[in-house]
C-alpha cells in the first residue's frame with residue numbers, strides 16, 4: 001500500500017501565469033463571455049493553424065468525422081425520440097462534441113473513460129459502434145448492454161468505457177477507484193472522468209480530488225461546464241465560478257479550456273495525460289462549452305433565451321474546426337461534404353440496425369443482477 005499512500009512531492013513547477021491562478025495555457029484566461037472567448041480564440045488562431053498543418057491528415061479527418069458523426073447521430077436521436085422510438089430519458093451532447101473528440105483522441109487503448117448520462121457521443125468516440133449505441137437507445141438486444149441500460153448507461157468493458165452514470169457526480173468516486181487500480185496494477189493507463197459543472201457542488205467531487213492528489217493517482221477530472229444543471233444557471237448555484245481554480249484547494253493542477261476549440265481541448269488533454277502517465281499526478285480540466293439542446297428531450301427550456309443560444313451557436317465547434325482546417329489548406333468544402341455524407345450513411349445504418357434488432361429475451365430479466 002505504501003506506494004499509493006505515501007505523499008510524493010511533485011517536481012512539476014506550478015504555473016501561475018493566469019489571472020485566476022490556475023495553470024491555463026498561455027494567453028487563455030477564465031473566459032465566461034462569448035465575446036471574450038472569440039477574442040482569445042482569434043489571438044491563438046494563427047499558431048493553431050500552424051499546429052494543424054503539422055498534424056497527421058488522417059488524424060484530423062478522423063477528429064472532424066467523429067464530431068460530425070456525433071452531431072448527425074444525435075440529430076437523428078432527437079428525430080426518432082419525437083416519434084416514440086426511444087423511451088425514457090435522452091440527454092443530447094449537441095454543442096459539446098469538441099470535448100469528447102479532443103479528449104479521447106489524445107488517449108491510448110489502455111486508458112479508461114467514465115462519464116455521466118450525457119454519454120452517447122463519448123461512447124462512440126471510444127469505439128462503441130453507432131449501431132450498438134442506437135440499439136441501446138431503442139432498448140433492443142443489439143444494444144451495447146443488451147438493451148437493458150438505455151440512453152444513460154452505455155458501457156463496454158472491451159472498449160474501456162465504464163458508463164454512463166445517472167447519479168450526478170457518482171462517477172467521480174468510481175473514477176478515482178479506477179485510477180487507483182491502474183496505479184496499483186502498474187498498467188500505465190490513465191482514467192478520464194467526465195462530469196457536469198453541477199456535479200462540482202457534490203461532496204464526492206471534493207473527497208475524490210483530495211484523495212487523488214494525496215495518493216498521486218493518474219486521473220484526469222474533466223468538468224464539462226455547459227453553464228446549466230438542468231434549468232439552473234451556474235451563476236445561481238456556485239459561489240466561485242472558476243471550477244479550474246477549485247483544483248488549488250487540493251494542490252492539484254487545474255486548467256481552463258475553451259470547449260468549442262477541439263485543438264485546444266486536445267492540447268490540454270495531452271498535457272494532463274503526460275502528467276498522469278509520467279508523474280502519476282491528477283489534473284482538473286474545466287472545459288467550457290454550451291449545450292445547444294435542452295437538458296434532456298423533455299426540457300421545455302424556459303430558463304434561457306433564444307438569443308443566448310444563438311450567441312453561443314456562433315461558436316459552433318464543428319464550424320470553428322472546419323474554418324481552421326480550410327485556412328490551413330488541409331481540407332476543402334468537398335472534403336467536408338464527403339465527411340457529412342459518410343456520417344449520414346453511418347447514422348442510417350445504425351437506424352436500420354436498431355429497427356431490426358429484436359427486443360431482449362425474457363430470460364434476460366434474470367441476468368446481470370447483483371445483490
Ligand SMILES: Cc1ncc(C[n+]2csc(CCOP(=O)(O)OP(=O)(O)O)c2C)c(N)n1
Pocket residue numbers: 116118166167168169195196197198199200226228229230295
Ligand atoms: C445526486 C443527484 N441529484 C440530482 C439529480 C437530478 N439531476 C439529473 S441531471 C442534473 C443536472 C446536472 O447538471 P450538470 O452536472 O451540469 O450536467 P449536464 O446535465 O449539464 O451535462 C440533476 C440535478 C441526479 N440525477 N442525481
Ligand SMILES: [Mg+2]
Pocket residue numbers: 196197198224225226227228229230
Ligand atoms: Mg451542466
